[in-house]
Amino acid sequence: MRRFVIIGQTASASGDFSLDDLPSTSGRLDVLLRVLRAALLVSNGLRRDVQVYLVLRGGVADSQVLRVDGGTAKFLRPDERSLATLIQKTLRAAPRNASHFVEVRPGLALRAGDLPEVLEEAAGAPCFMLDEAGQDIREQAFAADDAWFFLGDQLGFDPVSVALLEARACQRLSIGPVSLHTDDVVTLVSNELDRRFSAPHGA
Amino acid sequence: MRRFVIIGQTASASGDFSLDDLPSTSGRLDVLLRVLRAALLVSNGLRRDVQVYLVLRGGVADSQVLRVDGGTAKFLRPDERSLATLIQKTLRAAPRNASHFVEVRPGLALRAGDLPEVLEEAAGAPCFMLDEAGQDIREQAFAADDAWFFLGDQLGFDPVSVALLEARACQRLSIGPVSLHTDDVVTLVSNELDRRFSAPHGA
Numbered sequence A, B: 001m002r003r004f005v006i007i008g009q010t011a012s013a014s015g016d017f018s019l020d021d022l023p024s025t026s027g028r029l030d031v032l033l034r035v036l037r038a039a040l041l042v043s044n045g046l047r048r049d050v051q052v053y054l055v056l057r058g059g060v061a062d063s064q065v066l067r068v069d070g071g072t073a074k075f076l077r078p079d080e081r082s083l084a085t086l087i088q089k090t091l092r093a094a095p096r097n098a099s100h101f102v103e104v105r106p107g108l109a110l111r112a113g114d115l116p117e118v119l120e121e122a123a124g125a126p127c128f129m130l131d132e133a134g135q136d137i138r139e140q141a142f143a144a145d146d147a148w149f150f151l152g153d154q155l156g157f158d159p160v161s162v163a164l165l166e167a168r169a170c171q172r173l174s175i176g177p178v179s180l181h182t183d184d185v186v187t188l189v190s191n192e193l194d195r196r197f198s199a200p201h202g203a
Helices: A029-040 A080-093 A115-121 A159-167 A182-197 B029-040 B080-093 B115-121 B159-167 B182-197
Strands: A002-012 A050-058 A064-069 A102-105 A108-112 A127-136 A148-152 A171-174 B002-012 B050-058 B064-069 B102-105 B108-112 B127-136 B148-152 B171-174
Touching (some): A127 A159, A148 A159, B002 B115, B002 B182, B050 B115, B064 B080
Parallel strands (some): A127 A171
Antiparallel strands (some): B102 B108
8 A cells, every 4th residue: 555645734624715716715725635636546547555644734623634545435536626625525524533534435534633643554664755855766665565655735844744754764755856746746756656566558 | 948738639729618617618628737737837936948738629619729838927826726717818818710829928828720730830859749658758868858748638649649740750658557647647757857957956
């Protein structure tokens, strides 16, 4: 299982945003929606072996973590408004303050928490943080397609998150010479893992 | 100059679509909007040395070609609705049947035409088509960062376009073992060229 964890420093942890103006009303949840598409959707389908964790710290509510499981998710469409509608319904329907993941819609589960709770789930697994100062991902060995990748949002990582990831000994990886949007970074990580672990076309 | 040309077999050539339901009302213009973001937007800015050509064949109007120039474009934001609003205004304001590119907004120009007109502009330049059966882009030599890359939309290439690109001796390139959305393909091509031609972080 491949996992992407995106830390949304401002992204709304409640469903209180306007579908007509996501960037201004959702704390840039739009950034995280584009990551969902990049991580989970391919031509004609879903990546069944990928999970995405969105850490939602924005708005008046306490932090929540939304987990989207490509193995069981349904009705994921690539356009931003469809994804925003789905996430809004999920956030509005979810119980508040759940101490473990509660599946609200097929493949979409929510819990109270933040990065420490996600790191608990990742205990013992290979762990990487995407960072411009890291080693080139093309030079990185991967024993299997089961690593956890942690990414910042449009603001990058906050210092507390960096400290937590460093304490966990996450290795820093970079994807190239140009600073890119988080969804592009996910696309590049996915491609590198596909090249190592996926069978070629028609095989 | 790096150029991406996306052939939108169904994407609306007029501004007659609903911002609230792009996939159903715009002939999947949403696919092409995501390509615009992937090709032109990076962290904190625009790629100034990139142009994107969207071939718009959908709707009742004749085909049009929209050119977006990263060197002069303004007000490009990454979220899909903002991009859709900008393109809709551009399509509505443009003169119909222009026989050459007319700049309608900063960096956004429109003309009547289709793939043959774009290929005329590309005369003499290196030309590639993205195709699963192509050579791995990582194995491809690039003399300079001035090639033209032609991509299909969610339907792939139509046979007439393939014939035109083959007549032009465009080389086929592939990006990896998994079939991806067109915007992800653009991200991967961009990264490969960045690795060849861009200075590293901080250099």
